Amino acid sequence: MKKYVLLLLLAAPVVACAQSSGSITITNDSKAIISKHIYGQFAEHLGRGIYDGFWVDKNLPVKKQNRIRLDLVAALKKIKIPNLRWPGGCFADEYHWRDGIGPSAQRPRMVNSNWGGVTEDNSFGTHEFLELAKLLDTEPYIAGNVGSGTVDEMSKWIEYLNSNSTSTVVQQRKANGHPEPYKVAFWGVGNENWGCGGNMTAEYYANEFKRYASFAKDYPGAKLKKIASGANSDDYNWTETIMKNVPNNMMWGVSMHYYTIPTGSWGKKGSATSFSEAEYFNTMVNCMRMDEIVSKHSAIMDKYDPQKKVGLVVDEWGIWTDPEPGTNPGFLYQQNSLRDALIAGTTLNIFNNHCDRVKMAELAQTINVLQALILTQKEKMILTPTYHIFDMYQVHQDAKYLNIKLNSPDYEVDGKKLPAVNASASQDATGKIHISLVNLDLHNTVTISTALKNINWSTVKGTILTSANITDVNTFEQPKKLQLQNFTGAKKDGDKLVVAIPSKSVVTLELN
CATH class of the missing domain: 2.60.40.1180 (Golgi alpha-mannosidase II)
Structure with a gap:
């Protein structure tokens, strides 16, 4: 050639x-292709990401469809986001999908125990999320509940969305206003099951994945791409255990999470807007660890999957700083500086250069949370420096590496x-x-x-x-x-x- x-x-x-x-x-x-799905996004029920982010008060003076904020939709369509992960994050493993369907006024309220202890009315649920995905012209990526849910609950959620049978659950979807199947392909089998998703061992989770995945059925026109809940950063034993114990043909991908913490400590992480050159340098050293971490997870996967049929899915990444002063610390609202743009560009370069194994990634998070693309304040919105990097880099989507x-x-x-x-x-x-x-x-x-x-x-x-x-x-x-x-x-x-x-x-x- x-x-x-x-x-x-x-x-x-x-x-x-x-x-x-x-x-x-x-x-x-x-011969590698840089998958467009590397440029994916993440929207968790966290802080002002969903409520007061995508999903706003009906009286807010902005253009809306239902209560979906359309100026956000237009901005995200411009950069061609290829997928959107929902409903979490840690929230996914306490979320029960049946609470978020049917007439809004009849949906039960819940307390978001992971993020701020706020009460949610479940007005944004499965149908609202998939309406949002359609407006964005993006593929939905749903994280199922393994931590506090059941095999039957996840199985029925998939049937509710993807089947066109005459079963009770499918008739329920039709009664709720969507006669045709949604055909959602990307499914996460749990989230961070080593931590907030159940504090499981790798061996225990591998067995749970096989159990849940066995009952996550394909329906006509809706072949599932099942993603195993993967490692925390450099926990290479987790990846080794999953790859060793789960057959390659049971999973489309294995996830991995890594956040750039300016100080390197989960205690005081550092400011989003006030930092010295030495602090900046340390942040970039931590950012560039992504290359080493991806390389080592990839090497383990190569041992069990030399044909690279299973993708590495980095479905949470980005800079995590201390919340902005005066905001709810459980909402993880942080400003977004030029430093964050350099982190985004550097990280996307790393993913592009590992596109033979990295098939999907999601920035945490899209609106008003962590390294957001967009920040909102009532009817106002701003595009962050990180947004502009995704705009600049969209030329690499599905291009030859x-x-x-x-x-x-x-x-x-x-x-x-x-x-x-x-x-x-x-x-x-x-x-x-x-x-x-x-x-x-x-x-x-x-x-x-x-x-x-x-x-x-x-x-x-x-x-x-x-x-x-x-x-x-x-x-x-x-x-x-x-x-x-x-x-x-x-x-x-x-x-x-x-x-x-x-x-x-x-x-x-x-x-x-």
């Missing part, structure tokens, strides 16, 4: 006589080093090549002189996200402080591509 070779020489600006350089080599000898080898200059703080630049690349169905680059260095532009061999191209254009300060955020008073801009720092010079990547920025280039 013909190879595309892209050689990038990286150099920081000259300071005295010091100069740093590096290189990237990109080839087209991979291009192998990339990177030798980056270092970014150094207090005698500690990490690679200043990370990157991923793909080729879309029209032949256009996209290269996404993140410069983590807070001070230095990285200049790239590129020799492209066996690639015919005539023009280059790009987009960039950056700002004056790494702590900069969009606010309701200044909603467009950070937004995508045209990037003019790339040009063709003879047969070379010359690019200057500004400090603390994310750039995506398109070569035609």
Whole structure:
């Protein structure tokens, strides 16, 4: 097969006589595809994610369908989110789906014991979620209740949604206003069953998965993609146990959760908006651990599944900071800075580069929770820097992966080093090549002189996200402080591509 070779020489600006350089080599000898599902999102019943997020008061002066907020729908459709995971998270293993169907006024109330102890009226349930998914033109990914539920409860939920039989539960769906099956394919068999989902051992959960999965039936036109509840971060024994004890043909994927904690401690995690360069550096070190963690889980899966039929599903990831001062600590509301955008770009580059095994991922979470894409305040809404990264990176969805080898200059703080630049690349169905680059260095532009061999191209254009300060955020008073801009720092010079990547920025280039 013909190879595309892209050689990038990286150099920081000259300071005295010091100069740093590096290189990237990109080839087209991979058959892997970057699954669009890597760009998925997560919406849990948590804080203001569902209620006062997607699902608003009927009197709120915004456009709505039912009580679904349509300006949020339009913003998410623009970036083509491929899937949406619901109802949790920890909430999934205390959620009983029958409480969320039928006439809204007759639905029982419940206390959300995981997140803030608030009372929910169950007005947003299964039908409302699937109406939202249809409006978003996205695939629903439902997490079933293994922790406090039963095999029969999950089995009947699948039948309720996917069957077209004359059974009582299907007739109930039809009576509730949806004659045709929804045909939901993605099903999580529990969530974090090592923790809030039941504090199970890996061996116990493996048996529970097989029991639940055995009764999770396929119906005509609705073949299930069952996802096993996977490891907490670097718990490689959990993945080993699942892969060893569960036949590959019983599961479509195995999940894994990893959050970037600025301090590395689940106690005081660190501020979303006020941090030093040393704290920023430590946060990025923790972010880049994702590459090691994904690599090691993948190696275990390769041992039991060398044909890579089972996907690694990173269905919770993102930065987790201390909640914003003055907000309910159980709501996990945090601001979203340029630092978070660099985390998003870096993490998506990691997933792209592991697309042979990573088949799906979901950012935590979509609206008003953790590393959100969108924040709302009554009728106002703002797009976060992280939103703009997903907008910029959507060009990689379902594109052909291009192998990339990177030798980056270092970014150094207090005698500690990490690679200043990370990157991923793909080729879309029209032949256009996209290269996404993140410069983590807070001070230095990285200049790239590129020799492209066996690639015919005539023009280059790009987009960039950056700002004056790494702590900069969009606010309701200044909603467009950070937004995508045209990037003019790339040009063709003879047969070379010359690019200057500004400090603390994310750039995506398109070569035609």
